[in-house]
Amino acid sequence: MAEQAANPVDLGRAYMMHSESLGVGGRLDDAVTTALKGAAVMGGLGLERTHGSFLILNAAQFAMARDRWDEASELIEQALDKSTHTFTRVYGLSLRAPSAFDVETSSWPGPP
16 A cells, blocks of 8 residues: 555555564564565665665564574664664664674673
């Protein structure tokens, strides 16, 4: 429906809600895929630094839930490099802390 409305902001929100719904429903791999697809679409519409980076962080959050820590860390850094929106940057920084935690040794390596 959002695609038919041809409103890029609504389309971005639709991808966000869809990926969140998939994640909450336990379909974490689908949530990652959907969020990254949405980020790519947002990039094509000129919203890479706002909606696109937020969707990349959603994908990172779901990757973390699947214990895909390396992928999550890469996604977080990618989003932080693109984002100029304060809320999105705070979201990314909040995700960065657990992704840097070493689950093998249960130790914190310090700031990246």
